[in-house]
Amino acid sequence: MSRHPVIGLVLAAGLFAAVMQGCGAAQAPEFTQADEAVIANNEALVRLRASNPEGLRRILDALAMARTRQLLPRSEAGRAATSPDGTSPPFDPARNPDLVFLQRASPEAAHDLFQLLKQAARQK
């Protein structure tokens, strides 16, 4: 799992859109009123709109599909994470409520907790 899945997703979408632009296949995406509300509610999406509207379109489609399947919490406070290289603003869950679900727990943390419980069990 990537350290920062949201950032990874944004970068992946950006790369895809860049390739599409290079092929001359990209068209200016359209955003509905519902899209606009989601964008306005999520800082990372506002930033992405300026630099990569095609990538933003794909992310919104993916979010809509997931929400249709009732997989996503509508809003949820979570933890903030800084970008891996420190070049982009930290991911702030409070400012990106629709993207928080992408912040997955680390297998490393789960393994660490397993080891703590194992050690504690040795005490009788």
Place this chain on the structure above:
Amino acid sequence: MSQLEIFDDSAELGADLNLLECMTAARKAFVERICEESASKEAHVIEMLRLDSAYQLAEFMYLLRARGIASEAQIRLLADLHNDYIVNLARDEQKMARLGLNPNHLLDAMFTSDTMPRLLQHWREHPGAIDQSNLARFLFALMSAETCRKVLVACEAAGFIRRQKTAAGALLVVSRGVLEDIFGEYLRGLRQSIATGATP
């Protein structure tokens, strides 16, 4: 080993795929089971039960029981180990970043002179019971305190736990054992399916 070698041996590859099928099927069955067992079928409850965070809570509760962590000395040791872990994590900025944590998360997750006595008192009075804030501390590297709260609210609606308010105003989380049982069955089923090579 190169990727080519991984994919060259069809028998080994078949066994790998069989293992993967067992793992994905078991995880799917786990989610289906907790949703089936839920007393509430409300969409918002089921939505929370399907999250990875619910699986992680179930795993933690299963481990407490399976490891036989029952005495006050054991929960004290677990809390001390947890605090040591946080101290070491604070010294390792790279790992902190990998886990998506910052120093404030670490401070909030420490068992202090205020919260440690509460943890021990609750455990002494109701073995196995942990108040909601302290449970979130144990799970801090896996989920936010708010996510933990939401999962616990869903688990209460599902009938998996009781949340009772103490005289001091803390919310005591008392398991009814359902999550632990389902997690145990999931693990046992997975192990047996892998051992027998039977695909689900």
